[in-house]
Amino acid sequence: DSPLLELRDLRTGFALREGYVKAVDGASFSVARGETIGVVGESGCGKSITARTILRIAGTNDSELGGEALFRRRTRDGRPGEVVDLLKLAPNGREIRSIRGAEIAMIFQEPMTAFSPVHTIGNQIIEAIQLHHPVSKDEARATAIDMLRRVEMSNAERRIDAYPHQLSGGMRQRAMIAMALVCRPQLLLADEPTTALDVTTQAQILALIRQLKAELGMSVMMITHDLGVVAETAQNVAVMYLGKVVEYADVRALFHDPKHPYTQALLASIPKLGREAGARLHPVKGMVPSPFNRPRGCPFNTRCPKAMPGVCDVDMPGPTTIKPGHTVSCFLYGAGDTRTEAAQ
Ligand code: SF4
Ligand code: MG
Secondary structure (H helix, E strand, O other): OOOOOOOOOEEEEEEEEEEEEEEEEEEEEEEEEEEEEEEEEOOOOOOOHHHHOOOOOOOOOOOOEEEEEEEEEOOOOOOOOEEEEEEHHHOHHHHHHHHHOOOOOEHHHHOOHOOOOOOOOOHHHHHHHHOOOOOOOOHHHHHHHHHHHOOOOOOHHHHHHOOHHOOOOOOOOHHHHHHHHHHOOOOOEEEOOOOOHHHHHEEEEEEHHHHHHHOOOOEEEEEOOOOHHHHHHHOEEEEEOOOOOEEEEEEEEEEEEEEEOHHHHHHHHOOOOOOOOOOOOOOOOOOOOOOOOOOOOOOHHHHHHHOOOOOOOOOOOEEEEEEEEEEEOOOOOOOHHHHHHHHO
């Protein structure tokens, strides 16, 4: 069974006034049908831009794309269809617009990114439906109410006519998820969807995403800086640092046998279960370097406790396969698996 989405050496760069930024610098991983993949890293590591590049909403006309983002489309009757390279589609052309929202949808940390403040949530969800399906407004409204019920919005018949600002943060998040899922996408890109919420609402929204994923049989790319969210939702995890995937593993291996010093530092930063409230977090030491001023060699060498001078600050380690399904880009495990590179 071929993957739903396969990123091969994905690169996104921006020519800005301050200089050229390699926001995504060679990301390779696949998303299987029905899988949740976690994409983790501190902010500024290229996670959001990776998702936005897939949807072709990464921005500025000056952006340069490289590599491939192979996506298996769905036929009208819901069977696996042809594979398209999303990067080759005309920006804002017909094909990407027929995929965006209908086959790949995105949710954000801040629902007001998705909603206009001057229209009711109902009219916005109805519009999203009618953009892709030739149904009457009444039919679309019935579908919207059904979807709002599925995201457990109480009083959906009444709340559908609310404006975004009339809903609580948690309810707005549910409404955005309803809008994203109403066309039953094959892939949901979830960009920090629970970061702005309190702990209880966060747990509810994660449970909801898990449940809808199972119901709709979709795949999810869960973008987060929070390894707790990954532990609760993902089967496989890509750890990103400065635009690169530095480690890829299944969630068990990642938590129990992390290889990359950056992954190890991220894990050391989460509070242990049972630790007393108020226990100190240990954030990863130092700052993510400016993307305008990338270190030479391994991108992590300026913060890595195991950096080897004369090696790590000179060359870039490539992905090395530790065992099937577990790759790491770090000189501690070799310079890179040419076999893997040749196979890509
Ligand atoms: Fe650290 Fe060197 Fe590995 Fe980079 S390659 S993570 S600097 S040990
Ligand atoms: Mg982000």
